[in-house]
Amino acid sequence: MREKHEAPPTPNLRHAVVIGGNRIPFARAGGAYANVSNKDMLTAALDGLVARFGLQGEQIGEVAAGAVLKHSRDFNLTREAVLGSALSAQTPAYDLQQACATGLETVIGLANKIRLGQIESGIAGGVDSASDAPIAVSEGLRRVLLEAARAKTTRAKAAAFARLRPKDLRPSAPGTAEARTGLSMGEHQAITTAEWKVSREAQDALALASHRNLAAAYERGFFSDLVTGYRGLTRDGTLRPETTLEKLATLPPVFGKNLALPATMTAGNSTPLTDGAAVVLLGSEEFARSRNLPILATIVDAQAAAVDFVHGRDGLLMAPVYAMPQLLERNGLTFDDFDFFEIHEAFAGTVLSTLAAWEDEDFCKTRLGLTGALGAIDRRKLNVNGSSLAAGHPFAATGGRIVASLAAALAEKGSGRGLVSVCAAGGQGVVAILEAR
């Protein structure tokens, strides 16, 4: 039985608003940021935000960010980035980690603190480097080293090292494999994609739209207020404005090659490994007004959910499917009440499986406990300024990218609501509502 949240959002809380955002262009792993650390990238993203809003030396209420692939030395990553930035050194910060939902969760956490009156302003975000990923020593070597460190005599130290075996010297690099299934995220999605019978053509079409939309948004200057160049990059390194359906159709499948159905997921309709960082400036309305800063959108509400992908029937990346009806119900809204849908494109198959599930009456009745299908999304409102397939997906940076872009799109339109949906490893998902001002 799912926990129900019947109560509407508490009316006497104040609003938390999005003032603006900044990210560095996302780079293909091993590309422009190959030798740059998470701390460097997060600092650069913060500095770009500081420059855009003239926040040099300002003390922000709190900065929250995180990284999915994180070195153990970076236990205080966000605080260290703040100290290296142009912000006041008296700005507190904390790290947060919820796989690919990290960035969105930092937004929700700080927005809630603002709504409660605990802080006036906050910077939320995330960073990830697939290039500068941590590599750990093997479990065997780690135990030997710890024991040797504890040893009091040279003889005891020697005894500890004597237990070392050649296989212990093999380093262990992080992968995208799920801890409990051993399957990679792509292989998990391939199962879901096949289950929902999402065609290769539909996935390629979604990838193409992502590239076209992102390129068009750059062309009209949409990202001038959202992106600051870094290390020679001024646009996302994975963006392919000239790609075509024909080109995408030539790519060989990379996931789901051992399934019964033909494999459909390629490097073109899956997000590449990427490096990058994104941050969002949040504040109370008073904070924004007192500094004459823009108010782009309000953070209305959010909901997390998780699925049992290990033993249950649900796909690894299908948790947003469950979070969404709860969020809509609590706010008395349907898909028709939204002007923008930002569904994170981990894989084109994820987006299309998610949409298919919401449109499926049987699924919605039996699995979501609804009276009918949740509904269809007007595809013309989906990821209108591009998403992860084109921009790339530095795991923890994606939430900040999406929230800032959506807020800017709402401000540009001047009215309406936007819906965010982000899937995450561990069978998790987070969805959120933003509203124009």
Next chain:
Amino acid sequence: MSADYYLSLVNTPFANRIAKQIGLPRPAELRRYQAGGPLVPGPILVMGEGSGADLLAAALLRWGQDVRRHPATGQSHGAVVVALDTIETPADLAEPLLELGAALRGLAPGGRVVTISRSPAGVSGAGVSGIAQASARHAVFGAVRSLARELRGGATANGIVLHGDVPADAPGALRTLEFFLSGKSAYVDGQFVDVQAPGALGASLECIWTPAEHSLAGKVAVVTGAARGIGAATVNVLRREGATVIAVDVPAASGLLAEVANRKGATALQLDITAEDAGARITSLAAKRFGALDIFVHNAGITRDKLFVNMTADRWRSVMAVNLEAQLAINQVLVESETFAQDGRIICVASTSGIAGNKGQGNYAASKAGVIGMVESTARQLAGSGRTINAVAPGFIETEMTANIPLLTREVARRLSSLQQGGLPGDVAETIGFLAAGNDAEINGQVVRVCGQHLVGA
């Protein structure tokens, strides 16, 4: 930016002696502005008869300067100010200028000669006496320009030109005097700044203008092309002078732009100034964020060099679009805008290439000459409104742009000015800061060259 290694080398004692013996140029380290430092490196000798000399001496005394009215043998001077505002005939020039010549031996390194004279355009009455007066006034230009070429040790000579009956201690004149005397004008040499009657909306002349730090306190300024070179240096100077600064550059330069903005506490705005809504977006940001816009520095510019015979349409058009047409469009927005202050200041970056022309820079020189035409024409439109428009015309400035010039050409270009070296971005920025300051509207339509009195285009 390429370093001028020769300048460093020749200022070591041994190399200096060699250079002197074999007749190589010996450029001096220029005296540049340092906050809190002295205005000039020694007492100021004020020469000349008549009211102008008295007024200037009184003003300089009020500024706390060590003022001398007569040269004394063996006395070194930090500057010589020569009032020529009362000359009527060519014959009147002989005495003060010969006296000035005699005083030059005592001019300190980094010293200044500043003349103050009246404009030949403002000659009263026609006839033989009027023509003689205009000739005498014009003769001053030749004298000062030659003097500037003769001075050594980083010393410069410049002139203030009063229009009509503008008194020698008008705010505009005194501001210009302070600029010429200070290290802010280190690379301005052999130049003249006209000071006009302020018009109905200009400041009253009740109190004598005095120099102050933070000359732009409370002002909101925009600098285009702010990510590097002269633009970045201008952000620094305007911030030092207390202005709030919006630093503008294209998205492709946004990383550098953010660094410039964060270093000095400015707001970064990514924008292509050739976009149709550029002027509106800038004024809108200034209005919303800061409630005002007082100073607009048109610095953004590009080069796409080609000989005319090889010139392509896109090279021609892109240079014209960025360097001239964008400024025209934005100025139109500013002139019509209520956000742009009633005493708003527009400063355009022209180029000595726009004055003298430059081989391989037909498009660039045309655009920069166009900027000068725009400044002169807009100045007439703004006259009496309280707003002003002026230009700086940089000569050889050590920037990324000039670092791309082939080594030998670059080395020759550097030494062909009276100061025998390239200028620094900060030298241009200081001149921009001077033109941005002051609540008088007495300096309008001027093109101030920052070229060390280069042989070409000065």
